[in-house]
Amino acid sequence: MNEQQSTTTTPPVIHARGLTRRYGDTAVVDGIDLDIIRGEVFGLLGPNGAGKTTTILMMLGLTEISSGEISVLGFNPAREPLKVKRRVGYLPDAVGFYDQLTATENLAYTGKLMGLPRAERAGRIEQALRRVGLIDVASKRVATFSRGMRQRLGLAEIIMKRAEIAILDEPTSGLDPQATQEFLGLIGELKAEGITVLLSSHMLDQVQRICDRVALFKAGHIVLMGAVPELAVKVLGAGFVVEVEAEGPGIARRLAMIPGVTQVETLSADRFRMTAERDVRPDAARAVVAVDGSLRRLSVDEPSLDTIYARYFQDHSAGGVRHAA
């Protein structure tokens, strides 16, 4: 029975049920359920202090689990931490290196700790540094590295480890926009190789593009989980945001009448934002032409996670007030 099941549906690589971490009386991670599928990029998103790092540390056996259960690649990280840590790569929030050592020496040290055979080490280090674009500074001391270079060196460590799962904690925080884009590109490459990526971030918009699925955290709970378009439909009732820049009488009313449009916001006299179930750009263009207006711009976007998150809490705090009343 079991065997059959495991061949038909691949078991999740990370599986958590009721995972809880308490410090004293306060639960900073409070009964979360997670299933992360092999090969996906999964985002743990939410504001600072929501419990993302604590969740990650429990997956690695680096902090105690108060209750609930978790398995990573089939192992319990509290009982078999070495088995988990041999297969999982971890890039901590604001990662640090030994400043007096070079990039290569830093990787050589962790390479030895990983138990990589001596013969393979140098080759793997070079390969990893090349992948993240640090090969030219391989023999420079890390003291001279920028924040972005350190992040990439941390990623090189995971590449060198040939980890099955890469856990990246706030990988883009503190990076300038260009470094952020480069780093997101590198994460995309990991995914292309079939590595499961779990990343956390408090900047929802920044990472939403590369995440296949996200879990939105709030005060130790996962409030929403799923693919971004799914969540958009669930929370906003729509998966598309179309922005129209046009002049003409009564455009807003016209736009609202298009079938599938759930909401029209007037951003300024000539700018409107529609949320819709489908891509309504052709209908919008027709609507503008119909009132003899002049169309200047038309754009479509996924709804931003920030919007989804904000809206979710708007609705729910309104609900909360009603309950309290």
Added chain:
Amino acid sequence: MRREGSPFQGMSTVFVKELADHISSVRMLMLELLIVFTALAALYEAINSLRQNTAEDPFLLLRLFTIDQAPLPSFVAILGFLIPLMAIGLGFDAVNGEHNRRTLSRILAQPIYRDALLMGKFLAALATIGISLAALWLLVIGLGLIFLGVPPGSEEVARSLVFLAVAIFYAGVWLSLAMLLSTVFRSAATAALVSLGIWLFLTVLWPMLAPALAQAVAPADPRYALLGLNDPATAVWTQELLRLSPNDLFEEAMLAVLSPTTRALGPVFLDQLRGAVMGAPLPFGESVMLAWPQTVGLVAGTIVLFAFSYVLFQRQEVRA
């Protein structure tokens, strides 16, 4: 619940890295220069005074370690003072340094236990001190050969090797203390200051406070004072209080091993000396037995302090 795998996996890697760090560090160089120059000054005075009175002395080499020529203290006394400094210098940022560099969670995400990191660091620092002390030991033997012109006898070499071993244990106590404080305090500066405070207290203040405390606990019987003698009860209390300081344990052990005529440590009672030929050296084995309790005390102190850091470190949060 049994843990999988060996707690020592990765320890040798940590050991080698830390040892290389220590040996190439400016900090270590400074500590070594300080010790070598102070020791050389003491040895220079010792050699001068030994050359002047060339009386027959079967333990001429050992006298190099122990002779003190005002204003300089003896070589051993200088080491008793400076070894803690060296140990503190190597240990005060062992754990909090990893936190503050934000390397700790990255290292502990590798397939090793925390035991390996702590043990590797402790052993590497101890090995560094051991190497420095061994070099100093060779220096003393070499200088003795050159300037005193006497080849050391086998018993002298044996006794001086015991000195080396006890000195390393002594360093171990201070190293454990420094590492414990580096686990307790997140700031390396705080850990260093507290370690140095304890060091100054135990080496400078405690020898003055202990007699006063003993006097308070067991006030001297005025009848002894009338006879111009020390009250034995007060003397015993003083001794026992002094022994709370590793410094005192080290000095007592060194006295027993390096001055073969020492027959007893602490307050001497007449019955202990009955039958003893005053001034006759004790055999090597008996000297070692004399120093044994003190040595065990140092080792025990090391283990207890290390165990505290171990427990604390295991429970500590890894995040910065």
